[in-house]
Amino acid sequence: MKRALPFLIIAVVLVAAVLVAWNLKQSAVQAPIAAPTPSSSQNPSQSASPAKVAEPGADPPRAIGDAKAPVTLEEFGDFQCPPCGLLHPVLKTMEQEFGPRLRIVFREFPLVSVHQYAAVAARSAEAAGMQGKFWEMHDLLYENQKFWSNAFDVRPIFEGYATKIGLDLEQFKRDSSSEAVAQRILQDGKRGTSLGVKGTPTVFMNGSEVPFESLAPEKLRVLINNELTAKGR
Amino acid sequence: MPVILNSDSEVVSSLEESNKPNHARRAPVLYGFAAFVSLIGLVDSIYLTVEHLSGRSVQCTIVRGCSEVLSSPYASIRGLPLALIGAIAYFAVFSLGTLAAFGYKSAARLLPIVVGIMFLTTLWLFYLQAFVIRAFCQFCLLSALVTLVLTVLVFLARRQQKSKLKLVL
Numbered sequence: 094m095k096r097a098l099p100f101l102i103i104a105v106v107l108v109a110a111v112l113v114a115w116n117l118k119q120s121a122v123q124a125p126i127a128a129p130t131p132s133s134s135q136n137p138s139q140s141a142s143p144a145k146v147a148e149p150g151a152d153p154p155r156a157i158g159d160a161k162a163p164v165t166l167e168e169f170g171d172f173q174c175p176p177c178g179l180l181h182p183v184l185k186t187m188e189q190e191f192g193p194r195l196r197i198v199f200r201e202f203p204l205v206s207v208h209q210y211a212a213v214a215a216r217s218a219e220a221a222g223m224q225g226k227f228w229e230m231h232d233l234l235y236e237n238q239k240f241w242s243n244a245f246d247v248r249p250i251f252e253g254y255a256t257k258i259g260l261d262l263e264q265f266k267r268d269s270s271s272e273a274v275a276q277r278i279l280q281d282g283k284r285g286t287s288l289g290v291k292g293t294p295t296v297f298m299n300g301s302e303v304p305f306e307s308l309a310p311e312k313l314r315v316l317i318n319n320e321l322t323a324k325g326r
Numbered sequence: 327m328p329v330i331l332n333s334d335s336e337v338v339s340s341l342e343e344s345n346k347p348n349h350a351r352r353a354p355v356l357y358g359f360a361a362f363v364s365l366i367g368l369v370d371s372i373y374l375t376v377e378h379l380s381g382r383s384v385q386c387t388i389v390r391g392c393s394e395v396l397s398s399p400y401a402s403i404r405g406l407p408l409a410l411i412g413a414i415a416y417f418a419v420f421s422l423g424t425l426a427a428f429g430y431k432s433a434a435r436l437l438p439i440v441v442g443i444m445f446l447t448t449l450w451l452f453y454l455q456a457f458v459i460r461a462f463c464q465f466c467l468l469s470a471l472v473t474l475v476l477t478v479l480v481f482l483a484r485r486q487q488k489s490k491l492k493l494v495l
Contacts, residue, residue: 098428099424099425099427099428099430102424103420103421103424103425106365106368106417106420107417110368110369110372110413110417113369113372114372114375114376117372117373117376118376118379243460306379
C-alpha cells in the first residue's frame with residue numbers, strides 16, 4: 094500500500110487538475126444568452142430581449158450596415174484590448190464580403206481596471222459619434238492601438254484623430270466629457286453585463302454568443318453563411 | 327558501507343540502504359513541500375491556460391498588463407499556450423516531488439533538472455515582461471515566484487542529501 098500511495102496522490106491531483114480546468118472553462122465560456130427568434134433577429138438591441146435581464150444598451154446603437162440585414166454581429170469591445178484590435182480587420186473583411194446582408198453593432202465595454210486609456214478612448218469614439226463619425230474614429234483607434242496604448246498622454250493623440258477625420262475639435266472636446274457620452278458608455282456596459290459579458294471582445298450573432306475561437310475569419314465566415322442559409326438568404 | 331562511490335545513484339542508494347532513518351528526516355520533507363508549492367503553480371497555470379484559450383482580455387486586479395502579456399506573441403510556442411507547458415511542468419514537479427518524498431531516488435535525481443529548466447525559462451520570461459513587452463501579468467509573476475521557491479527547495483533538498491553523503495563517507 095505504501096508503494097502505491099505516491100502514485101495514488103499523483104493520480105488524485107491529476108484528476109483534480111482536470112476538474113479545475115473543466116470548471117474554469119465552463120465559467121469562462123458563456124452559454125448563449127438568448128436564443129435568436131425569427132422576429133427579433135434583425136435588431137441587435139432587441140435580439141436578446143427574450144432574456145428577461147437583457148438591458149437595451151445605448152440608443153441608437155453604433156451600427157454599420159443595413160438595419161434590415163439578416164445577420165447582425167454585436168461586438169462588445171474595448172479600444173485598448175489587443176484581441177479586439179486583432180478582431181477589427183476581421184470584422185472589416187466580413188463587412189466588405191457580406192455587404193448589405195450583414196450589420197455590425199459596436200457596444201462600448203471599456204475594461205477600465207485593465208486598460209488605462211480604455212475609458213478615454215471610448216469617450217472619444219462616442220464623442221466622434223455625436224458628430225456622425227463614430228466609425229471613422231473607431232477605425233483610427235483600433236488601427237493605431239499599439240501606438241497610443243503606450244503613449245504618456247493620449248488626449249492630444251485623440252484630438253489629432255478628431256481633426257484628421259474633420260470633426261469640430263471644440264465640440265469634440267465638449268462631447269468627450271459630456272454626460273450624454275458617459276451615459277451611452279454606461280448603457281452599453283449595462284447591456285453587456287446583463288448579457289453576461291465578462292471580457293472583450295465578446296460578439297453576439299443574432300443574439301447568440303459567438304465563441305471566441307470562432308472569431309477567426311474563416312470560421313466566422315462559415316457561421317455567417319450558415320446563419321444566412323438558415324434565414325433563406 | 328562503501329568508501330568509493332561511482333555515481334550519484336550509488337550515493338543515494340547507499341544512503342537509503344545504510345542510513346535510511348537519518349536520510350528520511352529533512353530531504354523528504356523538503357521534497358514534499360516542493361510538491362505542495364508546485365500545486366500553487368499548477369492551479370495558476372491552469373487558470374492562465376483556460377484564459378489563454380478563451381482568448382479574451384483578462385481582468386488584472388493587482389498590476390496592469392495581463393492582456394498585453396497574454397496576447398503577446400511570446401504567450402505561445404507554435405500555437406501551444408506557454409501556460410499549458412507551465413501546467414505540465416508544474417504537474418511533473420509535483421509528481422517527481424511526491425515520488426522523491428517517498429524515497430524514489432530517480433525522481434530525486436530528475437527533479438533538479440526539471441526545476442533548473444523551469445528556473446531558466448522563468449528568467450527568460452521575466453526578461454520578456456520587463457524589457458520587451460513592458461507589461462507585467464500578476465499570474466505570470468506568481469508563477470515566477472513559485473518557480474523561485476521550488477528552485478530553492480530542491481537545491482536545499484539536494485544539498486541535504488549531499489551533506490548526508492559526506493557523513494556516510
